[in-house]
Amino acid sequence: MDLLGPIVEIILFFWDPISRHIGYFKDLNNNVETLKRKTKKLKRKHDEIQAEVDDAIPVGKRQKALVENWLTEFRNTENQVDSIRLELALRRICTGHSSRYTLGKRVVEKLEDIKKLNKKLKVKGVFHEVAESSRHPRVLEKQTSLPRGQQSTSERTLEEIWQCLNEEENGIIGICGMGGIGKTTLMKEINNRCTKTRNFDVVIWITVSKDLNLGLIQEEIGNRLGMKFDGNEEKGDKLFAWLKNLRYLLILDDLWETFSLTQVGIPKPDKQNRCKIAITSRSVTVCNAMGADKSIKVRALTPEEAWNLFCERCGDVVLSSEIRPVAEEVAKECSGLPLAIKTVGGAMHGKDKKEVWRNALRALKGASPEVPGMERQVFLPLKLSYDSLENDNIKSCFLYCSLFPEDHLIPIDELVRYWAMEEGFIENVNNLEEASNKGHDILERIKDACLLEKGSHGNKYVRMHDLLRDLAIWITSPSSSIEGSKFLVKAGEGLVQPPEEKMWRGVVRISLISSKIKHIQITPDCPNLISLFLNQNNQLCTIHSNFFELMPKLQILDLSTTCIESLPMSLLQLVNLRVLILRYCIDLVEVPPLGNLKELQLLDLSNSGLKNFPQGIASLVKLKRLDISWTSFTPIPYTMIYGLPSLEELRTMGRNGHVDRATFSEAVNMKRLRSLSISVSNLNGFIAHDMFHQWFSGLTSFHVMVNYTPFVPVSNKHISIGECDKIPCGIEGLIKHAFSLDLYESIGLTSLSKFQGDLKSLRHLRVSECSGVECIIDWREVGDDAFQCLQSLDLQILPNLEKVFDGGVPPPLNASLQNLRRIWVSHCEKLRSLFSSSMVEQLHQLEELTISECFQMKEIIEGDELPHNSFPKLRFLILDDLPKLESICSQRFMFLSLEEMEVISCPKLKKLHLFCSSIHQIKGKIEGKREWWERLEWEDENAKSLCSTIYKEASSEVEEEDSSE
Incomplete structure (x- = not known):
């Protein structure tokens, strides 16, 4: 009996673990069912807690750490339970005792884990509220120092950005500009302004910089939202799930290359989610590629703003009478760039020696990084x-x-x-x-x-x-x-002597443009020199005879707008020269024979003083562009010019450059010619030429001047006709190829109706000093497609013009004037109105309207019935010196898109058709007598006060002129 007690104790000691191990084997199926039931029950609780967390995050809260840990533990346990169930399903019946035992042990362990998770749910207060106030505020304020002033450049740009962010149609906004211009500073101000509004649930600032790292962007956005990523979790999906429930403003600062918003997990902003993305970048292309709905260019500071910022950085030292003049020049060299102003201003802070300031000015003018901080x-x-x-x-x-x-x-x-x-x-x-x-x-x-x-x-x-x-x-x-x-650049510095010879050696390009050099008496050794710019040295008259001897690689030589009378023979040693420009060398009387310059591709002798055509040009087989416009060559050897095999561009415009039919017949054989500018006195022979139309239509650009006109071409396919008693016969065949047409002093012209369908490709029309013109277009005489491409109409000094458009209005399906954007009418003394009210519907693309010195004009629009929303795109309106003008139109309407307006010396004008919402930032000038201003009628009462900022009372001289009318 004495031994029985210890034996029982020993058996009991070993029985509990033995029975537990037997239970792993024997009770496996029951334990699995229990595990499934308890896991499912706990899963419902997990889902309830997760839903509470998801609801709390969008309102700026974060889940408690214990709650986050519990959710993570449950998900890990659930994954392990699923693994056990999968293994059982695959085995169906476990016959191996070892395997059954192992699974049974794992099931019991998971039951214990579930028990612990249930116990944690009962911790007092932890799961009563699963989320708490976030440590991450809605907006993180940033330090900034924006140059202030209600009308400053920075403030205006800031307001423009803020307005864009508040416009529904703008989801992505690009803020572009050169480095150091102030893009980041402006966006810091925008960021801080968001603290005073509830426009966004969260404002996220990400500095991207040069090396794009999408993973880092995801981490920074996640940190800003208080998120944590699991190691093998898909960050993009989780970010998207969080951000899709937030109205966010994402500021991507200093973006250098594009990336996919979807790949990062950023929902694209749209009208529904009302989210915004603002991108600052030095590249407009990057902003566009990111899908910017609007891009805003950040401008440099004005001189006044720049000076104020500079003074702020330098301190009171710049206010001394001795330092200030130099300091102003130093500030000017910073060119309105805030980064440079702050850097230079900081470096010069407290410097009270004038000599130090002058040295800084010298360094800045020479682009030298001597000023501390300038390079770095x-x-x-x-x-x-x-x-x-x-x-x-x-x-x-x-x-x-x-x-x-x-x-x-x-x-x-x-x-x-x-x-x-x-x-x-x-x-x-x-x-x-x-x-x-x-x-x-x-x-x-x-x-x-x-x-x-x-x-x-x-x-x-x-x-x-x-x-x-x-x-x-x-x-x-x-x-x-x-x-x-390496370059040697002294352009615009006012040099009176060329740089020393030692400075020329080793450089590839030299620019001495706009200097005051009179004589070049050096022979520099320039073995690597490719480009030499001596143009706009308008005092330069002599060049040393050996000047070009040691420039074996020179390819570009520009001597335009100099006073040289002759070129040295050493020019002929420039065997690699490709470009020779002698434009506006009005004193130049001779050049050496040019046949030795076999590589020459561009020769510009226009407006030079040469009387004789240079010898040797026929040998320039690589010449691609020849310009001899407005020279005095008599005669011009056209036959030789037309024989140049590589010629692509030919300019022979001028009074002495008239081409006759005989020489022109050879021009049509120039197979490579793509651009032509010629003067002719008689079109008949050209129009009749068999190959004329086919050859002419193949040119990519041309300017044909019939007689003389003073105007500059406004398109690459231009016809100008001047000083004609009657319109040249056959001109219609030439005009059909043109994009722009000038008519000057053509007495025989009464209207353009005769050209009919030949005007359908015309984009620009200018009619000036044609005393016979009474009407530009009579709709009863022209085809339906006349003026369908016209973009600008310029009518000047037409003393007998009574109607611009006559014969009612183009038919409803007519495309005429549908693309007209600009009308300019001046000195048309008989013109009483510009167009009828029925024509206004044709002018829905009109952006600019200028009418000046039409002394009989009483109204702009004649008639009573205007279409709804007339002139929807008109942005510029100028009415100048119209003494009899009484109204723009008798009917009520408003210019809703107007941006700039000038109304000067219109003493009888009764009403301005303006609406305040369209003119809140209007620019321009209104000038007239005070009595006239006070009696003006307004469609909108607020418009007058808004326009008062641009009103200026006319001077007494103007008043006297008005009284005498």
Whole structure:
């Protein structure tokens, strides 16, 4: 009996674990059913909690950490349970005791895990509210220092961006501009402004920068939302699931390349979700490729704004009478670029020595990085834009623009010709037309990268921002450590002597444009020189006879607008010369025989003083472009010119350049000719020529001047007819090929109705000083397709013009005038109205209307019934010196799209048809007597107060003139 107790204890000690292990084997099926039941029950609780979390996230809350951990633990446990069930299903019947035992043990362990998860659900307060206030505020404010002022450039741009973000149709907005212009600063202001509104549930700021990393963008968006990603979780899907329930503003700052919003997990903004994406980029192309609904260009600061910001950075030192004049010049060199202003201003803070300021000015003018911080903080950031250009050719084209003077309007056609003629710039093209097309494409790419700006004269010029020009000069400076071609650029600096000879050696391009050099008496050694620009040295009269001897690689030589009388014989040693420009060399009387310049492709002698045609041109078998317009050659050897086998462009315009029928008959055999400018005195012989129409229609551009007209062509296919007693016979056959037509001093012309269908391709029409013209078009006499392409109509000094359009209105299905965008009428003394009210419906594309000095005009629109929403696109309206004008129209209507208006000296005008919503930012000028202003009638009472900002009381001299009318 004494041994029985210990034996029982031993048996009991081992029985519990033994029975548990037996249970793994014996109770497997029952345990599995229990596990399935309890897991399913707990899954319902999991789904309820997850739904509460999903509802809380869009209102700015975040799930509690314990709740997040519980949800994760349950999902892991559920996955393991599913694995056990799958294994059982595959085995169907477990016959192996070892396998049955292992599964049974795993099932019991999972039952224990479920028990623990249930226990955690009962922790007091944790699951009562599954989410709490987020640590991530709706908007994270950012430090910023925007240049202030109600009407400042920055404030106006800021308001434009804010307005775009609040317009329903704009989902994605691009904010473009060169580096350092202030794009990021503006968007920081937008970000901070969102703290005062409830427009967005969350504002997310992502700085993208040069190296695009989509994973990092996803992580940053996730962090901003308080999300956490599992290691093997699909980030894009999870981001999309979160963001689709939010009204978000996503700011992508400094984007350099495009990416797929879908791939990242960003729902595309639309009118339904009212989300917005704002992109700042140096590339317009990137913004467009990202689907920007609107792009906004950030402009440089005005001189006044720039000076105020500069003073703020420099301190009171700039206010001293000794420092201020130099400081103003230093600030000016920063060219309105906030980055440069802040950098230079900070470097000059507290500097009270005039000599130090003058040294800084010298360094800035020479694009030298001597000013502290200039290289690291200005040039290197700007150089990122240059580095991002697609290839070396485009980079070379950008650098080439620095050869022109500061603030210079660079003619696009001229620039492209240089590129086309220089080896390696524009390649894989067959002719000048293809080269021009490719050159324009390159320019657009550079402009899209915000490294060039559109010039102020339409699409014919580009402009280089001064700091970007400094960047290019810095990159190409002989002292720069950056590899590549070296330039010597002194354009526009007022040099009176050419640079020292040692400075010429080793450089590839030299620009001394717009200098004051009178004599060049050096013979520089320039073994690598390719381009030499001496143009616009209007005092340059002599060049050393040996000047060109040591320039074996020279390809471009521009001596235009100089006072040289002759060229040295050393010119003939330039055997690789491709471009020779002697335009506007009015004192030039002779040039050496040019036959030795076998590589010459462009020769421009236009407006030069040469009396005799240069010898040797017949040997220039590679010559592609010849311009001898407005020269005094008598006679012009047309037969020899027409024999040049490579000629693609020929310009012979001028009073002395008339082509006769005999010589013109040979021109039609010039197979490569694509562009022609000629003067003729008699069209009859040309029109009758058998091959004329076929050959003429094959030209890509032409300008035919019949007699003399003073106007510049406005299209690439232009006819101008001047000083004619009657319209030349057969002119209709010529006009049908033209896009623009000038008629000047053509006395015999009474209207254009006679041309009938030949006007259907015309885009621009200008009629001036034609005293016989009484009507431009009589709709009863012309075909249905007349003027269907017309875009601009310019009528000047037509003393007998009584009607612009007569004969009612074009038929309803007529396409006439449907594309007319601009009308300009001046000095038409008998004209009493411009068009009838029934014609207004034809003018739905009209954008600009200018009427001046038509002294008998009483109303613009004659008649009573105007169509609904008349002139829907009219943006510019100018009414100047119309003493008898009483009304624009007798019927009530409003200009709803007007942006700029001038009303000057119209003392009898009774009403301005303006509506306040259309003129809240109107520009222009209203000028007249105070009494006239006070009695003006308005369609909208608020319009007068809005227009008062542009009203100016007429001077006494103007009042006296009005009284005398």
